Amino acid sequence: MRHVAYALGLATAVAFAGGASAKTLNWASQGDALTMDPHAQNEGPTSTMNSQVYDSLILRDSKLAKIPGLAVSWKPVEPSVWEFKLREGVKFHEGQPFNADDVVFSFQRALSETSDFKNYVNSIETVDKVDDYTVRITTKGPNPILPDQISSIRIMDKEWSEQHGVQAPQNYKEKEETHAVRNANGTGPFILAKRDPDIETRMTVNEAWWGWGVSDPKTNVSEIVYRPIANPATRVAALLSGELDFVLDPPLQDLARIKATPGLKVEQVNQIRTIFFGVDTGVDKLRHTEVAGGNPFKNPKVREAMYRAIDIDTIRKKTMRGMSFPAGIITSPGVHGYTEALDERLGYDVDAAKKLLAEAGYPNGFKVQLDCPNDRYNNDEAICQATVGMLAKIGIEVSLNARSKSIHFKSLQNKESDFYMLGWGVPTLDSHYVFSYLAASKGSWNFTGFADARLDELTTLMETETDSAKRDAMIKEAWDILKASNVYLPLHHQVIAWGMKDGLTLPIVPNDSPQFRTAQWK
Amino acid sequence: MVSYVIRRLLQAALVMLVVAFVSFSLFRFAGDPVNNMVGQEATQEDRRELRERLGLNDPFPVQFGRFVVDALQGEFGISYRLQRPVEDLIAERMPATLELVLVSAVLALITGIPLGVYCGIHRDSWVSRALLTVSLIGVSLPTFVIGILLIYLFSVQMLVLPSFGRGEVVQIGWWSTGFLTFSGWQALILPSITLSLFQLTLIMRLVRSEMLEVMRTDYIKFARARGLSNRAINFGHALKNTLVPVITIVGLNIGSLIAFSIITETVFNWPGMGLLFIKAVQFADVPIMAAYLTMVAFVFVSINLLVDLLYYAIDPRLKVDRGTAAGRLS
Secondary structure (H helix, E strand, O other): OHHHHHHHHHHHHHHHHHHHOOOEEEEEOOOOOOOOOOOOOOOHHHHHHHHHHOOEOEEEOOOOOEEEOOEEEEEEEEOOEEEEEEOOOOEOOOOOEOOHHHHHHHHHHHHOOOOOOHHHHOOEEEEEEEEOOEEEEEEOOOOOOHHHHHOOOEOOOHHHHHHOOOOOOOOHHHOOOOHHHHOOOOOOOEEEEEEEOOOEEEEEEOOOOOOEOOOEOOOOOOEEEEOOOOOHHHHHHHHHOOOOOEEOOOOHHHHHHHHHOOOEEEEEEEEEEEEEEEEOOOOOOOOOOOOOOOOHHHOHHHHHHHHHHOOHHHHHHHHOOOOEEEOOOOOOOOOEOOOOOOOOOOOOOHHHHHHHHHHOOOOOOOEEEEEEEOOOOOOHHHHHHHHHHHHHOOOOEEEEEEEOHHHHHHHHHOOOOOEEEEEEEOOOOEHHHHHHHHHOOOOOOOOOOOOOHHHHHHHHHHHHOOOHHHHHHHHHHHHHHHHHHOOEEEEEEEEEEEEEEOOEEOOOOOOOOOOHHHOEEO | OHHHHHHHHHHHHHHHHHHHHHHHHHHHHOOOHHHHHOOOOOOHHHHHHHHHHHOOOOOHHHHHHHHHHHHHOOOOOEOOOOOOEHHHHHHHHHHHHHHHHHHHHHHHHHHHHHHHHHHHHOOOOHHHHHHHHHHHHHHHOOHHHHHHHHHHHHHHHOOOOOOOOOOOOEEEOOEEEOOOOHHHHHHHHHHHHHHHHHHHHHHHHHHHHHHHHHHOOHHHHHHHHOOOOHHHHHHHHHHHHHHHHHHHHHHHHHHHHHHHHHHHHHHHOOOOHHHHHHHHHHHOOHHHHHHHHHHHHHHHHHHHHHHHHHHHHHOHHHHOOHHHHHHHHO
């Protein structure tokens, strides 16, 4: 026991001495990046980590507007050819010069079979080097949103990749680790110094980064240290105790506590992610319950009744503790094509909902199963529970099936759900992304059975329409069609909140991906 | 003797195989790793392809057979989540868990035994009663509550101990140790107390009841009659005789400490095998789950085997020919 007491005494001394290194930034979130290979995993935390080390041709600022990255300018030279002028004098962390060969190589790598970023670049026909600092990208047809898509494609060094045998992203068949999984050589604002997956990742500032004074003022953070902490209570405790400077994902119920703690603050912004329910109108009979007369969701009055029965303000206040914005469409502010008028909800009205149900032939409601994830979105299971109670008021008896995301999404893709929860983020920040996955009749995440010939046509036209006024009109028309169908019952746009020390300035980004190049210590 | 050992080894192998089979058949309920491995943009075609590449489309017996054949060669495949060989990951995480378990076991022994002896000797004193009451709380409070309470007290309120992680570690060959740095010891304090609390109270209560038992025996009375000092009687004669069951329990519990460190590791973000396993479950990372469960089964089976063999060495009754023994029983 004496040893313990002794250790406790010493610990006190060290804890107070430890506060001196103010230039390091210690941060944590729930889950670590899966790999440092910039084309292997298209997943939020992985992209966040990679974007500190690797640059793209086009970067995003903290409002997600496009700014020059490794390309200083870009313009279409023909309807389906984009020309990029590259930045001169840029060096990779290990000293290799950056030039057009690296760009051509990186796009080919992103297009390779084991890449997880194929969908961002699959409109590309060829990538050609014109000279050392000019690259032309030819697309299969006119592609007005190519610059948006390629802001996710990070640039690697050709020589380095060849030297280490990582010309293609990890293939699981190989049964061994590739060099790029734990090593990185980018041109970005931070240099990977230590990568111990799940335990600790250290990055030191790249003093020679091209962007200091160009895209961002020079940061005074000398090192960022990342340690994933899976348990939310532990994560918050480490922020409260001062061991961490920044927590990416404090749980909603702890935000008030963090705000009330002297020396800590919470930053908030609406996220580019909307949460909603989908109903399957495509099947003739529900899979999980017997309803007389077949599939009730086929009747638009039933869908409207369910929509009107959801008391979104109560969900916002009670379930989400104010951390959500009620939604009228299934995409968020910040996405091209979003308007406030579209985002207006149908009013909450239980009596009208009951009447609609009666008109549709279900005066006594019906039974249905609701499938929900319980570890994917903010308070996902609680939202579903609240909905069960609200739908009960109009006679719809909902049995809730909450499960882990790794089961939920598989079951959705196998088309095993009648009524489900889904959330959708839009990395390209363009409405077309939503239509092509969620609304087009062949959309790979459209599990609603919704098929509208005009909407399909519009979705295809948007891909190649370069006149922005015409294209905007198409987006508007497509939204009106989708919104009127009510196959998706929108809930809300998620809000993200970051907890950090008062002395730290780190602009919050709506894609929940911190840009440490913008961090400053006071 | 030889036939006894062979029989035991065969039983152990069978247990391992059954555990592997049961855990492997549970994985199909853990969900689909593919969805966690590709972005939301991946097409159905991409997903099918990846599933094919990972061999997830093969029938269950084929997958299980492949797993057993690979495992026998010490190969558990590549983690879906971390894209690294599973053997390497487990070898990297093992030191953290073993050091935590070792410190907890030592802590439980060096505090549990003296407290148990005290309670056994002074069975009616208020201190013993208080200790027994507190120990009940120790047994009944769930580990994560104790962990969170300790973090709240020592990290958030008093700011004296780290709330998570392992501190600085020193690499000795493939073994990473936290024993050689100050921050490593600091980081060990809270998790090892949390993990040891249950064992500590168990040992204390066990030693106490054994002591009470032993103190009533004739040879203790005789020792008193011989005029031996209390100290010699309590520690020289009584305690020694209580230790046999205690050692057995502690030995068997080392296995459960390793297995149950999952919760402590999650609360303190201790980078050991338990944390690796929990994350693997969330991701449906089958190679890691399979390897971990097989390894835990292996630890239990080997400890049991060892204990059985030790009994064989200690207890002469087991050496009697099996046939005769059976005959005598019937």
